[in-house]
Amino acid sequence: MYSILQMIHSYWAYLVLTMIVIASFNAITKYLSGKEFQAIDFRIALFTLIVTHIQLLIGLALYFVSPNGFKNISANGMSGLSSAARLLAVEHPFVGILAVTFITIGYSKHKKKLTSKPKFKVLAIFYTLGLLLVLSRIPWSNWF
Numbered sequence: 001m002y003s004i005l006q007m008i009h010s011y012w013a014y015l016v017l018t019m020i021v022i023a024s025f026n027a028i029t030k031y032l033s034g035k036e037f038q039a040i041d042f043r044i045a046l047f048t049l050i051v052t053h054i055q056l057l058i059g060l061a062l063y064f065v066s067p068n069g070f071k072n073i074s075a076n077g078m079s080g081l082s083s084a085a086r087l088l089a090v091e092h093p094f095v096g097i098l099a100v101t102f103i104t105i106g107y108s109k110h111k112k113k114l115t116s117k118p119k120f121k122v123l124a125i126f127y128t129l130g131l132l133l134v135l136s137r138i139p140w141s142n143w144f
Contacts, residue, residue: 005062009055013138016055020103020134023048024127031120045123049107052130056100063093084141092137099133102126 023044030041063069068088072081081089106126113119 002062002065002067005058005065009058009062010142012051012055012058016051017134017138019044019048019051020127020131024124024131027120027123027127031117031124034117035120037116037119041120041123045107045110045127048127049103052100052103056096059093059096069093087137087139092139095133095137099130102133103130106130 026041026044030037066072066088068085070089072085072089076085078086078090103126106123106129109126110119110122113122
């Protein structure tokens with residue numbers, strides 16, 4: 001179970017990262033150029049929201065079955081974790097939850113805006129914050 005969840009979480013992360021980059025870039029460029037909000041923009045924002053939430057659910061399941069997550073904290077305590085173990089057991093999950101929270105807030109707030117410029121502004125701010133958080137706590141050593 002652990003190895004399957006880890007594989008899914010790792011490969012799904014590529015889709016998540018790609019979608020957050022696309023959604024952030026789309027929102028920033030269309031905000032700066034003053035374009036109208038269209039159905040494709042809504043779909044990009046929605047698909048990004050969906051894939052990030054799926055990644056969060058996979059990650060939470062992985063957190064409780066992985067020897068690197070909750071089990072590691074239970075066995076060693078917080079003070080017994082190395083920096084690499086702390087990244088996997090504490091920082092990566094916490095910052096991932098924050099990133100998904102920012103993306104969710106951005107998606108929810110953009111729906112309440114009536115015109116294009118404020119919609120793109122909200123999406124650009126919150127999705128880019130989510131992207132920066134994700135990039136800050138990816139365990140890069142496991143990716144390469």
